[in-house]
Every structure is written in structure tokens, then in C-alpha cells.
Amino acid sequence: MEASAVELDLQRSVQAVLRQLRAQDPALQNNQGMWRWSLHKKVDRDPGKSPALVRILLRELEKAESEDARQVIIPLLHTLMYVLTKATGIPEELYQRIYTLCMRLLTLPSPYCAIALDCAIRLKTETAVPGTLYQRLVIAEQNLRSELYPYQERVLLFVDPELVSPSVCSALLLEIEAAQTQQTPEACMRHVVSHTLQAALGEACRAEALQRKLRASPRRALERYFHAVVAAVEQMASEPSSSRVGHLERxxxxxxxxxxPTAAARGRCGGDALPDRPPNIPLPSPLITFHLWTDEEQLWKELVLFLRPRSLLRLSADLEALDLQGLLPDQALARESVLSTDSGIERDLPLEAEEPLMTGSSEMEHVGLQRKGGIKKRVWPPDILMPGSWDGTPGLHRRTGRPSGDGELLPGVSRLHTARVLVLGDDRMLGRLARAYRNLRKRETQMFCLTPRLSLQLYYIPVLTPEPPSLDTSRNIDPFILDVITYYVRMGTQPIYFQIYTVKIFFSDLSQDSVEDIFLTELKVKIQDSKFPKDCSSPRRRGVVESPGAELSLGYRKALLSRRTREVTISLRATGLVLKALPARDTDDHTCLNVSVTEVVKSSNLAGRSFSTATNTFRAANIQIQSQDQRLLTLVLDKDHRRTFRDVVRFEVAPCPEPCSGAQKSKGLWLSSHQQEMERTRAKPKPLLMPINTFSGIVQ
Structure with missing residues (x-):
């Protein structure tokens, strides 16, 4: 195919993607992933098309910038960076034009400036040391051992068997197994060596001969070449003043x-005719583990198992102290303790001028009372605070504020592991993820063991019902579902923080204790037909029509943009309520509860009294609801029938607070009442926000 024909074919594919992005009809947007996937596959099958596709995407980006067509800027940037990560042979002038464009996009508001900055940083790295992006991505995702780049990642795919059909689960399993049988550690090391040399040497590299030689090399020799290439790239990337010539020589x-030397020299001199099409160097999909979510503690256990394999590097002393010591999957973490040499008796304390006792001193020289075997709990340094979240790279967030405490927690301790937790399902699965996330955060306030070593990234893919009836469960050569998941976890870097709400439930049976639970998406309230048992014997007057619903008392704090406090108390008769925690629109950045009340309206006419319903909506920061006429309520959390509470008379909903560590709780015991009041006024509990990674975050 001639160059003009190739560009024309790619241009048509790009225009199809743009038409889908600009389409207002949701029915026309269903195949957006398919169009983008088809475009990437064209370049995967023929890598020689990469420079042409980069030029086309850059031209469309420059056009979108000039026309202020912001709805296509972020998708085009993601597509362009995905191509550049895999491609070789891209002219430097194209890199420079893309970098200049990204710097101009920094003047736009979030999230455009945040994504443009991330792209500019990666472009600068790739321009300085060609092949760096591909090499680091493969090393981290495939858990290849490297002392110079020790980062490891894993995708944990969680599926609720009650929400996702067996056909979808079977298709996912087959695609994951088929991909992992092809991308062995040896194959991934060959890809890294071949891609790095081809990206750095350009046309002087005999790509086909190089790949044949790598395939014929034994494991020990392949590892030696792999570590040599990684060392050369990382040394060049870590030293800004390094010579580009010295890097190419290595x-x-x-x-x-x-x-x-003879064959290599022949290739540099052009002795052999170079092939028309450079050989394809695939970008392996990340390591994905498939899990049927059946256990409440399953997420915690899988994260622990991910950290169990020790790195070849020796951990720092501080990190060793935080390490998981002899932890089995179903056991709690061992408590870290040290021996106390302080008896707590004033007589045993040495004088200020006294020298400390030597280890060889005789016990007869001590005249004070002594106590042996005292245990003192490990106390964290006062400047170490619990991090607000496990996400690594700063991203967009809601106006409620980004949780504090990201970054390095201890000197010399960094998060070398990244767990990308991806859930498939609907609101029920999101509710389950929110509960697991809250439990993890509560456990970390006591243990503080996963947080210093783990960057936790959360992803969500909705599964619509009825699901894809024509899924092919054969071992496809080009797996679509796996590629979509891979693209999402690699390019979805902008988190949106969703407020988790806690609900306290009180029942009609006074002997039954109140229950606390949480929800993320919605809480639905239904009016039961039954009443209190004591009300069953009350006679009903003949001819009186009982009005539907129940008399409810609502007390809530109105959600105002000014953040001022305004308490409202009302009584009304309603047949049901729905409390939605998610915003009505993607651009809505105001975190609050959207309450919809189906109110009963009474009317009188010649035929008698009649009743109708009307829906009233309002926003609330928190709310308390109680039944006044002995009607019982039924609560359903996150549309999950497994989380249904019956015979409820009262419930309270408020933002779930950040879990408080034991050290913070015990701190109040040592303070006076005035100091405690000052502490409470100064440090109000922060709300617990759960980050869900997206492609763009909140579009403003």
C-alpha cells in the first residue's frame, strides 16, 4: 500500500473516532471503544504506519486546540501517547511539536492542563532516552526483576458472580489465559531489549536479525542482555548531564x-537491504489475576499476597520494621513490639549526671526495684500521619478537598508496588468496593503495614443488563475485552473522589441493637404495609379512607454552595424516598445527598377525599428520618437486595469520616478538657473519599 493510501486509510479511521466523540446521541457512542481499538490494531499489525498516525493525530489535536473543541482533546491525547509508547522511528520534530502543543494546553483549566502536563513529562523523558516509556511499562507490569527499576504492578480483576453472567466470566478468563501463555518472562525480556535497541539505533538496527538472535539466546544470556539494556537506559535517564553519544555507544x-561485530557493521553501512515493514514488537498486556468476589476480606488478602514475594533488593531498616512478618492470608498482622527497659518506678530512673549503665554491670550493683519483660508498643514518629488515600500520582478531585499525606511516608521508604483493582458490575459492585475500601482504611489505622509499600488504584467498568449475547468464547487472536481493560488501567490516571456515606439504622424491636453500614450510590426507602405489633388491634373507623404512605419527620442540614450551615426540620406524608450520593451530571462538582421524596397530596372534592403524589427534591449534607405513625420502613443500600434492612423506624445518614488511628484516639486521654475542645475545634473529622480512576476526571 502506497504512503498516500496508508495515510488516507488512517485518516478515515481517525475521523470515525472523532465522529463518535462528537456525537450527542448515546446510541451512536456505544462503539467508541471499538473504533479506537480498530485504529490501534492497524498500527500493531503494521508498525511502519506509526509515524503517519502520529502526524494525523497531531494535526487533529492542533485543529481541536484552535477551534476550542475540548471534548476531543483528552481522547486524542490518550490515543497519541498510547501510540508513542509502542512506536519506534518517530522523527524528533514530531516529538517537539507534540511537546510544544502540550505546553500550550497548560493554559486550559483542569483536567486538560493536568493531562497535558503528564504527557509533556513523559514526552521529555522519551525524547531524552528513546524507549524509556515502553521499557519501564513492561518491567513494572510484568514484574521483571530489576535493581535499577524495582517497581511492580498487578491488575486484580474482581467480578461478582451474581452480577456478571457466566459467559462474560468465561470470555474474560479465556482471554487472560491466552495472553499470559504468550507473554512469558523470556518473551517480555526479548521485547524490551529489541524495542530499546530499535528505538535508540533507528535504521542502523537490523530488527529482524536481532529478534532471531534473541529468540535463539538461552535464558541466562537473555537476562544478561536485558539487565545491560535496562542499566544503560536508567543510567542515562537518572543523570541529566549524561552524554547522548555515550549512551548510544553503550x-x-x-x-x-x-x-x-561483522553483522552489526554491515547493518550500519547498509550492506543488507532493510525490510519494507519493521517487525512488530508487541506491548504485552499487564499481569491480571481474575477473582470471583465471594468473601468480604478477599480484597485485603489479595493485596497481602501481592506484597508477600520479597524483592531481590534489601529493604531499608524502616521498611523492614513495617514489613509483613510471617503473615498468612487468613491471619492478622503480628503486632510489632519491643522490650521496655523502663520499670515505670521513679526510684529506678538514673540521675541526669549519671552515666548510663554498662551492659556488663553486675545485677548486685543495682539497688532499685526492677521489673523485667515489660512490653512497649511501637510508637510512630510524631510527624508521620496516616495518608488520606493510597493513590500515587496526584490527580483531580472534588472540591471537598484532596486527602492529605501523599508521597513518602518514611525516609527512604517509597511505594514500589502498585495494585490496580478493577471491578466489573453495577451500583451493587461499587457498594461492595466502598465497604472493602473503608475496611482497608480502618485496618490500616491499626496496622499501618500496606500503606507505606502499596499504591492502590481503583477502577470501575459498568456491565449493562442485558449483557453482550454474542460473546465469542474461543481463543481470539485479538482479544477485545482484554485490550479495553488494558487501555483503561494504563491511561485512566485522573481519579474522581466519591463521598462514602454512613447510615445508622434503628429497628422497631427495642431488643435489637442499632446497625451501622455505608453506601456509595444510593439509599432507597420503602414504606412497609405492616405496623408495630401494638397497633394491630386498634379499630379502624368505618367509611374512613386510610391515606397511603407514612408520616415522616425529616431533619437535615441543607447543602449550600456557600458551605454555610442551615438546619431544616419538616414533617410530611410520603410513599417512599431515594437518597442519591452521586451527582446528576458528570460536571457537577458539589458533593451532597440528592433527596427525592414522593409526597402524598390530599385533595377534597364532591366525590370525597382523594390522594395524589408529587416528587420533591432537595440537597442535604446529612439527614435523619423517623416514622411518626408507627409505619415501618425498608432500606435498600446501593440497589443490593443482599443489603436490605426491614422493620426500621429511624435512620441517620451522614458523610463517613476518615478512620481514626488508635494513637489519635489515645491522644485525647492525656489532654485536659480545654485542650480536647481546642483539638476538636481545630481538627474536624475529614470525610472518607474513595478515588475511582477515569480518563479525564471532572471536566470543568
Whole structure:
């Protein structure tokens, strides 16, 4: 196919993607992922098309910038960066034009400026050291051991068997198994070596001969080449003043040792005709583990198992102290304790001028009372605070405020592990994820063991019902579902923080204790037909029509944009309520409860008294609802029938607070009443926000 024909074909594919992005009809937006996937597959099958596709995408981005067509800027940037990560042979002038464009996009509001900045940083890295983005991505995702780049990632795919059909689960399993049988550690190391040398040496690299040599190399030799290439790239990337010539010389030495000096020299001199199409170097999909979510503690256990394999690097002393010591999947963490040498008796304390006792001193020299075997709990340094979230890279967030405490927690301790937790389902699965996330945060306030080592990223893919009836469960060559998941976890870097709400439920049976639970999406209230048992014997007057619904008392704090406090108390008769926690629109950045009340309206006419209903809506920061006429309520959390509460007379809903550590709780015991009041006034409990990664965050 001639160059003009290739560009024309790619241009048509890009225009199809743009038409889908600009379409207002939701029915026309269903195949957005398919169009983008088809575009990437064209380049995967023929890598020589990459420079042409980069030019087309850059031209469309420049056009969108000039026309202020912001709805296509972020998708085009993601598509462009995905192509650049895998491509080789892109001219430097294209990199420079893309970098200049990203710098101009920094003048736009969030999230455009945040995504443009991330792209600019990656472009600068790739321009300085070609092949860095591909190499680091494969090393982290495939858990290849490297001392110079010790980061590891894993995708944990959780599916609720009651929400996702067996056909979807079967298709996912087959695609994951088929991909992982092809991308062995040896194959991934060959891809890294081949891609890095081809990206750095360009046309001087005999790509086909290089790949044949790598396939014929034994495991030990392949590992040696792999570590040599990684060392060359990371040394160049870590030293800003490094010479580009010296970097190329090191890579040429590796290239010559692979092919031999004669064959390598022939390739540089153009002795052999280069092939028309460069060989394809695939970008392997990340390591994905498939889990049927049946246990409440399953997420915690899987995260622990991810951290169990020790790195080849020796951990720092501070990190060793935080390490999981002899933890089995179904056991609690061992408590870290140290021996106390202080008896707590004033007589045993040495004088200020006294020298400390030598270890060889005789016990007869001590005349004070002594107590052995005292246990003192480990106390964290006062400047170490519990992090507000486990996300690594700062991103967009709601106006409620980004949780504080990100970054390095201890000197020399960094998060080398990244767990990307992806859930499939609907609101019921999101509710289950919120409960697991809250439990993790509560556990970390006591243990503080996963947080220093783990960056937790959360992803969500909705599964609509009825599901895809024509799923092919055969071992496809180009798995669509796996590619979509891979693209999402790689490019979805902008989190949106959703408020988790806690609900306290009181029942009609006074002997039954109140229950506390949480929800993320909605709480639905239904009026039961039954009443209190004591009311069953009350006679009903003949001819009196009983009005539907129940008399409810509502007390809530009105949600105002000014953040001022305004308490409202009302009584009304209603047949049901719905409390929605998610905003009505994607652009709505105001965190609050959207309450919809189906109110009963009484009317009188010649035929008698009649009743109708009307829906009233309002926003609330928190709310308390109680039944006044002995009607019982039924609560359903996050549309999950498994989380249904019956015979409810009262419930209270408020933002779920951040879990408080034991050290913070015990701190109040040592303060006076005035100091405690000052502490409560100064440090109000922060709400617990759960980050869900998206492609764009909140579009303003």
C-alpha cells in the first residue's frame, strides 16, 4: 500500500473516532471503544504506519486546540501517547511539536492542563532516552526483576458472580489465559531489549536479525542482555548531564555482542537491504489475576499476597520494621513490639549526671526495684500521619478537598508496588468496593503495614443488563475485552473522589441493637404495609379512607454552595424516598445527598377525599428520618437486595469520616478538657473519599 493510501486509510479511521466523540446521541457512542481499538490494531499489525498516525493525530489535536473543541482533546491525547509508547522511528520534530502543543494546553483549566502536563513529562523523558516509556511499562507490569527499576504492578480483576453472567466470566478468563501463555518472562525480556535497541539505533538496527538472535539466546544470556539494556537506559535517564553519544555507544556494544561485530557493521553501512515493514514488537498486556468476589476480606488478602514475594533488593531498616512478618492470608498482622527497659518506678530512673549503665554491670550493683519483660508498643514518629488515600500520582478531585499525606511516608521508604483493582458490575459492585475500601482504611489505622509499600488504584467498568449475547468464547487472536481493560488501567490516571456515606439504622424491636453500614450510590426507602405489633388491634373507623404512605419527620442540614450551615426540620406524608450520593451530571462538582421524596397530596372534592403524589427534591449534607405513625420502613443500600434492612423506624445518614488511628484516639486521654475542645475545634473529622480512576476526571 502506497504512503498516500496508508495515510488516507488512517485518516478515515481517525475521523470515525472523532465522529463518535462528537456525537450527542448515546446510541451512536456505544462503539467508541471499538473504533479506537480498530485504529490501534492497524498500527500493531503494521508498525511502519506509526509515524503517519502520529502526524494525523497531531494535526487533529492542533485543529481541536484552535477551534476550542475540548471534548476531543483528552481522547486524542490518550490515543497519541498510547501510540508513542509502542512506536519506534518517530522523527524528533514530531516529538517537539507534540511537546510544544502540550505546553500550550497548560493554559486550559483542569483536567486538560493536568493531562497535558503528564504527557509533556513523559514526552521529555522519551525524547531524552528513546524507549524509556515502553521499557519501564513492561518491567513494572510484568514484574521483571530489576535493581535499577524495582517497581511492580498487578491488575486484580474482581467480578461478582451474581452480577456478571457466566459467559462474560468465561470470555474474560479465556482471554487472560491466552495472553499470559504468550507473554512469558523470556518473551517480555526479548521485547524490551529489541524495542530499546530499535528505538535508540533507528535504521542502523537490523530488527529482524536481532529478534532471531534473541529468540535463539538461552535464558541466562537473555537476562544478561536485558539487565545491560535496562542499566544503560536508567543510567542515562537518572543523570541529566549524561552524554547522548555515550549512551548510544553503550547500546551499540550490546547490539554488537548480540549480532557480532561483522553483522552489526554491515547493518550500519547498509550492506543488507532493510525490510519494507519493521517487525512488530508487541506491548504485552499487564499481569491480571481474575477473582470471583465471594468473601468480604478477599480484597485485603489479595493485596497481602501481592506484597508477600520479597524483592531481590534489601529493604531499608524502616521498611523492614513495617514489613509483613510471617503473615498468612487468613491471619492478622503480628503486632510489632519491643522490650521496655523502663520499670515505670521513679526510684529506678538514673540521675541526669549519671552515666548510663554498662551492659556488663553486675545485677548486685543495682539497688532499685526492677521489673523485667515489660512490653512497649511501637510508637510512630510524631510527624508521620496516616495518608488520606493510597493513590500515587496526584490527580483531580472534588472540591471537598484532596486527602492529605501523599508521597513518602518514611525516609527512604517509597511505594514500589502498585495494585490496580478493577471491578466489573453495577451500583451493587461499587457498594461492595466502598465497604472493602473503608475496611482497608480502618485496618490500616491499626496496622499501618500496606500503606507505606502499596499504591492502590481503583477502577470501575459498568456491565449493562442485558449483557453482550454474542460473546465469542474461543481463543481470539485479538482479544477485545482484554485490550479495553488494558487501555483503561494504563491511561485512566485522573481519579474522581466519591463521598462514602454512613447510615445508622434503628429497628422497631427495642431488643435489637442499632446497625451501622455505608453506601456509595444510593439509599432507597420503602414504606412497609405492616405496623408495630401494638397497633394491630386498634379499630379502624368505618367509611374512613386510610391515606397511603407514612408520616415522616425529616431533619437535615441543607447543602449550600456557600458551605454555610442551615438546619431544616419538616414533617410530611410520603410513599417512599431515594437518597442519591452521586451527582446528576458528570460536571457537577458539589458533593451532597440528592433527596427525592414522593409526597402524598390530599385533595377534597364532591366525590370525597382523594390522594395524589408529587416528587420533591432537595440537597442535604446529612439527614435523619423517623416514622411518626408507627409505619415501618425498608432500606435498600446501593440497589443490593443482599443489603436490605426491614422493620426500621429511624435512620441517620451522614458523610463517613476518615478512620481514626488508635494513637489519635489515645491522644485525647492525656489532654485536659480545654485542650480536647481546642483539638476538636481545630481538627474536624475529614470525610472518607474513595478515588475511582477515569480518563479525564471532572471536566470543568
Amino acid at each position: 547500546l551499540e556494544e550490546i547490539y554488537c555482542s548480540l549480532l557480532g
